Amino acid sequence: MKRLLFFCILIVIIMSSSGCLSGGDDVKINLSGTEEQALTLDDIKDLPYVEGYGGRKNSVGQITLPVPYKGVPLTEIYELDHEITEDSAIRIIAEDGYIATFSYNQFVLGDFVTYDEEGNEITAGELTIILAYEEDGKDVIDGPLRVVIIGPNGPITDGHWWVRYVSEIEAVNIEQ
Structure with missing residues:
Protein backbone atom coordinates (compact mmCIF):
# COMPACT_ATOMS: atom_id res chain seq x y z
CA MET A 1 0.00 0.00 0.00
CA LYS A 2 2.78 2.43 0.92
CA ARG A 3 4.58 1.51 -2.28
CA LEU A 4 1.47 2.28 -4.38
CA LEU A 5 0.98 5.62 -2.63
CA PHE A 6 4.65 6.49 -3.24
CA PHE A 7 4.32 5.76 -6.98
CA CYS A 8 1.09 7.77 -7.26
CA ILE A 9 2.73 10.77 -5.60
CA LEU A 10 5.81 10.36 -7.81
CA ILE A 11 3.67 10.34 -10.97
CA VAL A 12 1.85 13.52 -9.90
CA ILE A 13 5.18 15.26 -9.16
CA ILE A 14 6.63 14.23 -12.52
CA MET A 15 3.52 15.37 -14.42
CA SER A 16 3.45 18.68 -12.56
CA SER A 17 7.10 19.46 -13.17
CA SER A 18 6.96 18.49 -16.85
CA GLY A 19 4.01 20.78 -17.56
CA CYS A 20 1.62 17.92 -18.38
CA LEU A 21 -1.02 19.33 -16.08
CA SER A 22 -0.82 22.91 -17.34
CA GLY A 23 -1.58 22.59 -21.07
CA GLY A 24 -5.33 22.93 -20.69
CA ASP A 25 -5.35 25.67 -18.05
CA ASP A 26 -7.82 28.38 -19.03
CA VAL A 27 -6.73 31.97 -19.33
CA LYS A 28 -9.78 34.16 -19.60
CA ILE A 29 -9.55 36.60 -22.50
CA ASN A 30 -12.14 39.33 -21.95
CA LEU A 31 -12.27 41.67 -24.93
CA SER A 32 -14.35 44.73 -24.00
CA GLY A 33 -17.50 45.29 -26.02
CA THR A 34 -17.56 41.77 -27.47
CA GLU A 35 -18.25 38.27 -26.32
CA GLU A 36 -15.81 36.88 -23.81
CA GLN A 37 -13.32 34.34 -25.15
CA ALA A 38 -11.56 31.67 -23.12
CA LEU A 39 -8.24 30.46 -24.44
CA THR A 40 -6.26 27.55 -23.06
CA LEU A 41 -2.51 27.62 -22.65
CA ASP A 42 -2.31 25.37 -25.71
CA ASP A 43 -4.40 27.89 -27.71
CA ILE A 44 -1.99 30.65 -26.72
CA LYS A 45 1.03 28.53 -27.67
CA ASP A 46 -0.52 28.08 -31.13
CA LEU A 47 -0.49 31.86 -31.77
CA PRO A 48 2.51 33.52 -33.48
CA TYR A 49 5.30 33.84 -30.91
CA VAL A 50 8.54 35.74 -30.46
CA GLU A 51 11.66 35.05 -28.45
CA GLY A 52 14.06 37.42 -26.72
CA TYR A 53 15.82 38.38 -23.53
CA GLY A 54 14.44 40.53 -20.73
CA GLY A 55 15.27 41.45 -17.14
CA ARG A 56 13.60 43.50 -14.44
CA LYS A 57 14.29 45.92 -11.61
CA ASN A 58 12.13 45.66 -8.49
CA SER A 59 10.89 48.52 -6.32
CA VAL A 60 13.95 48.41 -4.04
CA GLY A 61 16.38 48.45 -6.97
CA GLN A 62 17.29 44.75 -7.08
CA ILE A 63 18.05 43.66 -10.64
CA THR A 64 17.04 40.29 -12.11
CA LEU A 65 19.37 39.87 -15.06
CA PRO A 66 17.96 39.13 -18.52
CA VAL A 67 17.12 35.54 -19.47
CA PRO A 68 15.48 34.18 -22.63
CA TYR A 69 11.68 34.19 -22.89
CA LYS A 70 9.21 32.88 -25.44
CA GLY A 71 5.65 34.11 -25.79
CA VAL A 72 2.95 35.88 -27.75
CA PRO A 73 3.15 39.66 -28.29
CA LEU A 74 0.27 41.47 -26.56
CA THR A 75 -0.54 43.05 -29.93
CA GLU A 76 -1.43 39.56 -31.24
CA ILE A 77 -3.77 39.01 -28.29
CA TYR A 78 -5.42 42.42 -28.78
CA GLU A 79 -5.90 41.82 -32.50
CA LEU A 80 -7.82 38.59 -31.90
CA ASP A 81 -10.95 40.74 -31.80
CA HIS A 82 -9.98 44.43 -32.07
CA GLU A 83 -8.19 46.78 -34.41
CA ILE A 84 -5.34 48.66 -32.72
CA THR A 85 -5.68 52.46 -32.70
CA GLU A 86 -3.89 55.18 -30.75
CA ASP A 87 -6.71 54.97 -28.18
CA SER A 88 -6.04 51.27 -27.60
CA ALA A 89 -4.86 49.96 -24.25
CA ILE A 90 -4.61 46.49 -22.78
CA ARG A 91 -5.37 45.58 -19.17
CA ILE A 92 -3.75 42.53 -17.58
CA ILE A 93 -5.27 41.00 -14.45
CA ALA A 94 -3.43 38.47 -12.27
CA GLU A 95 -4.94 35.65 -10.22
CA ASP A 96 -4.38 37.68 -7.03
CA GLY A 97 -6.22 40.73 -8.41
CA TYR A 98 -3.11 42.74 -9.39
CA ILE A 99 -3.88 44.90 -12.43
CA ALA A 100 -1.58 46.60 -14.93
CA THR A 101 -2.86 48.67 -17.84
CA PHE A 102 -0.56 49.25 -20.81
CA SER A 103 -1.06 52.23 -23.11
CA TYR A 104 -0.72 52.17 -26.89
CA ASN A 105 2.79 53.64 -26.52
CA GLN A 106 3.76 50.75 -24.26
CA PHE A 107 2.18 47.67 -25.82
CA VAL A 108 2.53 48.78 -29.46
CA LEU A 109 5.60 51.07 -29.48
CA GLY A 110 7.48 49.46 -26.56
CA ASP A 111 7.92 52.74 -24.69
CA PHE A 112 9.35 51.78 -21.28
CA VAL A 113 12.08 53.10 -18.98
CA THR A 114 15.10 50.79 -19.25
CA TYR A 115 18.15 50.25 -17.06
CA ASP A 116 21.66 48.86 -17.27
CA GLU A 117 22.86 46.07 -14.95
CA GLU A 118 23.74 48.64 -12.25
CA GLY A 119 20.24 50.15 -12.31
CA ASN A 120 21.10 53.35 -14.21
CA GLU A 121 18.57 54.57 -16.79
CA ILE A 122 19.63 53.95 -20.38
CA THR A 123 18.03 54.07 -23.82
CA ALA A 124 17.15 50.69 -25.29
CA GLY A 125 16.11 49.69 -28.79
CA GLU A 126 12.73 48.37 -29.83
CA LEU A 127 10.99 46.62 -26.95
CA THR A 128 8.22 44.05 -27.23
CA ILE A 129 5.78 43.21 -24.45
CA ILE A 130 4.76 39.56 -24.52
CA LEU A 131 2.60 37.05 -22.72
CA ALA A 132 5.39 34.60 -21.89
CA TYR A 133 4.90 30.89 -21.36
CA GLU A 134 8.55 29.87 -21.52
CA GLU A 135 11.46 31.18 -19.42
CA ASP A 136 15.03 30.02 -20.02
CA GLY A 137 13.74 26.99 -21.98
CA LYS A 138 11.28 25.87 -19.28
CA ASP A 139 7.71 26.69 -18.25
CA VAL A 140 7.45 30.19 -16.75
CA ILE A 141 8.17 30.00 -13.01
CA ASP A 142 5.51 32.55 -12.00
CA GLY A 143 2.88 31.32 -14.39
CA PRO A 144 1.79 29.47 -16.51
CA LEU A 145 1.67 32.95 -18.10
CA ARG A 146 3.57 36.10 -17.26
CA VAL A 147 3.87 39.51 -18.92
CA VAL A 148 7.50 40.09 -19.94
CA ILE A 149 9.29 42.89 -21.79
CA ILE A 150 11.95 41.74 -24.24
CA GLY A 151 14.19 43.41 -26.78
CA PRO A 152 17.64 43.67 -28.28
CA ASN A 153 20.52 43.43 -25.80
CA GLY A 154 18.26 42.09 -23.02
CA PRO A 155 16.55 45.21 -21.68
CA ASN A 173 -9.88 52.15 -25.18
CA ILE A 174 -8.44 55.19 -23.46
CA GLU A 175 -9.37 58.64 -24.74
CA GLN A 176 -6.18 60.64 -25.18
Missing part, protein backbone atom coordinates in the same frame (compact mmCIF):
# COMPACT_ATOMS: atom_id res chain seq x y z
CA ILE A 156 15.94 45.62 -17.95
CA THR A 157 12.61 47.30 -17.17
CA ASP A 158 10.57 48.10 -14.06
CA GLY A 159 9.32 44.92 -12.42
CA HIS A 160 5.82 46.23 -11.70
CA TRP A 161 5.04 45.76 -15.40
CA TRP A 162 5.94 42.06 -15.22
CA VAL A 163 2.53 40.70 -14.16
CA ARG A 164 2.71 37.14 -12.78
CA TYR A 165 0.03 34.46 -12.92
CA VAL A 166 -1.97 36.21 -15.65
CA SER A 167 -5.61 35.14 -15.56
CA GLU A 168 -7.46 37.77 -17.59
CA ILE A 169 -6.75 40.18 -20.43
CA GLU A 170 -9.02 43.04 -21.47
CA ALA A 171 -8.83 45.16 -24.59
CA VAL A 172 -9.80 48.70 -23.61
